[in-house]
Amino acid sequence: NLKIHAGTAFAEKFPDDRQFLQGSDGYAIRKQGKHLYVFAVQPRGILYGVYALLEKNAAIIWPRPNPEFEVFFQAEANLQFRQTDFRSRPVFQLREISRGGYGHQNKAYVFQNWQGRNGLNPHLPLHTGFNYPVWVQGATLGYGGSHRSWIGSAVQDDENFFPLIDGVRDKSIWRQPCYSYEKTAEVIAQNIRERIALLPGKELEYLMSTLADNWSVCACENCMKPIRLADGSLLEPKSPYAVKDPLFFSTRNFQMLNRVAELLAPDFPKLRLLTHAYIFAAEPPKIKVHPAIIPQYAAYPTRNERFPILSGKGAKISSYEPDVWARRFREWSQVKPDGLGIFGYYYTPCYNALADTAAADYRALAEFGGIYGHTEGFPVDGEELSEWEMDAIEKWVIAKLLWDPKQDPAELREQYIGKVYGEAAVPMREFHQLIVKIWHEADEDFFVNCHSATAPLFREFFIKTRLVPKARGLLVQAEKMAREPQRRVLLQRMLKKFDQLQSSLGQHRVPVVEESTQEWTEVSSTHWEKSLLFKNFMKVSDWRSFARDTVAEQQTQASFMQDGEFLYIRVQAFDSDPSAVVVVPFQQQPCFPNGDRVELLFGTRPRLYVALGPNGTFYSRPELSQW
Secondary structure (H helix, E strand, C coil): CCEEEECHHHHHHCHHHHHHHCCCCCEEEEEECCEEEEECCCHHHHHHHHHHHHHHHCCEECCCCCHHHCCEECCCCCCCCCCCCEEECCCCCEEEEECCCCCCCCCHHHHHHHHHHCCCCCEEEHHHCCCHHHHCCCCEEEECCEHHHHHHHHHHCCHHHCCEECCEECCCCCCCCCCCCHHHHHHHHHHHHHHHCCCCCCCCCEEECECCCCCCCCCCCCCCCCEECCCCCEECCCCCCCCCCHHHHHHHHHHHHHHHHHHHCCCCCCCEEEEEECHHHHCCCCCCCCCCEEEEECCCCCCCCCCCHHHCCCCCCCCCCCCHHHHHHHHHHHHCCCCCEECCCCCCCCCCCHHHHHHHHHHHHHHCCCCEEEEECCCCCCCCCCCHHHHHHHHHHHHHHHHCCCCCHHHHHHHHHHHHHHHHHHHHHHHHHHHHHHHHHCCCCCCCCCCCCHHHHHHHHHHCCCCHHHHHHHHHHHHHHCCCHHHHHHHHHHHHHHHHHHHHCCCCCCCECCCHHHHCCCCCCHHHHHCEEECCCECCCCCCCCCCCCECCCCEEEEEEECCCCEEEEEEECCCCHHHCCCCCCCCCCCCCCCCCEEEEECCCCCEEEEECHHHCEEEECCCCCC
């Protein structure tokens, strides 16, 4: 029998692998006779190694955080370990998906289980206590907070910590502090020291001090003084507002952070200080940044996420120069050639191929010597239908890219499709390929980012392209092919979410009623009860003005069903006084039914307009040969 050994001690048996893994939480797998070794130089690497060993040798995958779908596998009577000679170290030292929707819940471990199984090591927010179930699944030990939150209660006795905005000290916690006040950096550093002292006997791996999420900055006399640069020149302020002078205030921000790092370095030489290069601080400063500081470059909020940062493509929604995000990314790589991070926004509330964008950006970060890969915005994956029903595959691929961005997103999608969809892989492969095609073929100016609304995205990708029937048909086909109960439920949820989006845009699926071929002429047939029914119509303003959502006094009900070849429509127009209905005399030729009538507009190409009235009056454009 094969004996499996896992632990850091076994790295001593393989000095070449041990050297390769130094400074990382990577892993190695080696087999010697009847012994299989999973080892690393950091304990966390053992976790990743075990999961990698299983992924390479079994039909298993951890696709989603949702406990109902957290693992898909194919049962095997005898598991054969055929791939037992490999090693891997992650490209980025820190790999994180933040704001998973679980941060303020007791079930944070649910999201971390998914991250850890897919090679991620996000930070454990120690200010909420030591969450062992999260830590044991690969989370790093770290603290996070804004500059202002690190200052804490010191502001109660000293208003000089607050920024001077338009002549008034703004005492909101959601503001940047006064950067030039000498106590700002000192108090932040001191409070960091006190927090580190509370650690549960383990080494802190990094901490974070970052901007408040806005453009507010201090414009006091000292903050507005010119900044002396290394070459002796002066960086002059152009405005007291960061939105008009991001370079000056970014430099002020990193000037203060440098001081914090300098105060901490003597006692904590290995400590890494993460911060956001975000909003105005996205502009690279004109000073050197302390080696301990890791800026997380955030190309936000005006970038089109359909395209990589360095491509310069896509419409912009700001007055910035067209290549602002590419320029800043390159300049940051020069400011921090060995310690840059990226703060990603690879999410949007609709079907997407964002993994393609993330792959390009992560590769660029790796080439720039970056050490921190990131994205945010993955919601809770629970009982309620969510974005996971639309793009779980992209989220999984992005997680895998954070370990090694050189991987091909198309090949990763293929792994996901084969292991998750199993016997239903063929139609689901076509479904996901369709989404990738739609994503890349949309007009270049069509803007998508994390704040996009679902409706316009679904309309652009599916309705305008007339691909709703094809996409839905593939989901229906896959659901019918699924034999394994877990897989069937997953596909049913995906289909239900698709239908929800379609219905929310006023698009409804007309049911197939086989009996409709013979029964449609019978107005009272019970088969009409199987049809799609619209009722409770509202008044629409014409030459009269009606209040919004005014229900019509005389109700109408419209029913629709089909048999696969013909669409059948029944309209029941109720009237409290039938004698008052305007009836045009019967005419042999098409005649527009002036007066009471039913109007139908079909979204065909060209569009078809039909009007029907009492006594057989009928009119259409373009003209129909038969009706």
